[in-house]
């Protein structure tokens with residue numbers, strides 16, 4: 001088997017390359033490429049490991065013909081076009097915790113730097129000025145810290161601030177009152193936070209809701225003398241309004257680690273008194289960089305080599321322990337999806353995926369994604385586990401998951417029911433012996449069959465001689481029958497015939513078969 005090939009395109013701790021190699025991947029480290037240069041080489045790679053410099057745009061993804069996974073050694077993924085990656089079936093993963101302490105510490109460092117004007121005092125002292133009377137700081141003890149975003153980093157900042165004897169007021173719509181109590185912070189709305197805070201620090205991602213959260217209007221509502229720290233993302237604070245309010249003296253100080261446009265080379269804020277900045281250094285400590293490099297390489301190599309999925313942003317997680325247990329179920333689920341996708345191709349509106357018995361003990365999301373992969377394959381030839389749920393959603397398919405802990409007739413069962421214009425239709429399968437997927441029911445009729453290769457599905461009226469006629473037609477057409485499976489509702493009623501054939505059945509043969517007396521439906525299937 002050829003090894004998966006990974007490109008590390010941003011500066012990363014060398015542990016990343018080491019881990020990729022140890023875990024069975026070939027790796028190239030090529031940093032500082034322009035988008036055009038990256039486009040020219042990306043087609044060779046199965047994995048792309050990045051930090052914040054590489055922009056994984058739609059154009060790059062279009063050129064990435066072999067790409068299976070993008071791994072972000074860090075938290076923010078606003079430099080990755082996730083919808084475009086999902087549509088292409090590329091998994092996007094990040095390392096959500098590896099650099100949080102480091103970034104929280106940078107926010108606290110910037111808060112102190114503002115409180116005591118450290119950069120300006122340092123520059124003045126080193127210029128030989130000894131301006132002891134120019135610099136007058138403020139204490140942080142007893143002051144109120146307004147925390148915008150109380151997730152991983154925000155909560156670490158809160159705990160450090162409480163340790164510094166500050167009061168913490170937090171605005172985060174997803175912060176529950178219980179969690180606020182646990183964190184020791186006061187949950188507040190944004191208006192209250194703006195009115196109360198002596199220091200404001202931001203820790204949200206950049207989204208449509210958070211963009212410009214500190215707008216000119218909101219900055220004007222802050223307490224006079226407020227100091228603002230942004231170590232999260234550029235675009236959260238209106239930089240023009242910030243400059244005006246620093247100049248007017250309403251804001252006593254601001255520290256930005258991140259800018260609307262990066263690299264920031266000529267910001268109007270540069271040179272403003274009481275403004276300090278760093279070049280997106282929030283995550284830049286040796287500890288954090290080792291953490292995220294190790295973690296991203298482990299996650300990506302796991303995915304490329306064993307199929308384990310950790311910290312993916314566009315796919316359900318699948319641990320290294322779960323992956324081998326789920327693998328046969330996913331194979332079964334994809335076959336059932338492929339079956340219903342072919343049988344209900346034109347009028348699929350709703351789909352229910354039920355797991356029963358042993359299957360109900362497992363993570364159901366990957367099973368659902370595998371069923372949808374089988375179904376959506378009938379509509380597009382670039383479908384996989386990542387993009388199938390998105391394609392299904394795009395098509396307006398209503399997907400429902402049901403779990404029954406009880407065991408039925410089988411120890412373990414996956415059932416897929418589709419609602420079509422002819423009513424609900426369901427197929428079910430189980431795992432036999434050493435995990436072999438097996439169909440056990442089709443549209444209410446018990447029938448046991450492996451779903452493999454070319455098959456023929458026939459619904460007919462149960463009558464003597466019918467099977468012989470089908471066998472004769474296929475024989476005369478040079479089509480060899482591999483296996484033969486029969487099921488019927490009752491003697492003389494609706495019967496189902498499922499045949500595996502050694503070569504595809506063409507339209508001519510299907511047309512002749514339709515003329516055989518008793519045939520109600522005949523369809524060539526492919527698995």
Ligand SMILES: NC(=O)C1=CN([C@@H]2O[C@H](COP(=O)(O)OP(=O)(O)OC[C@H]3O[C@@H](n4cnc5c(N)ncnc54)[C@H](O)[C@@H]3O)[C@@H](O)[C@H]2O)C=CC1
Nearest residue numbers: 076149150151152153172174203204205209231232282283
């Ligand atoms: N400067 C740097 O080098 C670094 C920056 N970051 C950035 O820090 C930010 C926070 O990271 P984490 O704490 O790990 O993320 P997180 O996902 O754990 O927390 C984000 C919090 O923001 C909250 N939030 C979402 N929308 C909101 C809204 N409209 N108003 C208020 N709160 C809202 C969420 O509920 C969540 O609690 C991210 O943008 C990340 O990219 C992370 C690492 C390094």
Ligand SMILES: O=C(O)C(=O)COP(=O)(O)O
Nearest residue numbers: 051052053074075076283
């Ligand atoms: O992890 C994050 O979100 C960061 O912003 C860190 O960015 P970096 O990897 O240092 O370019």
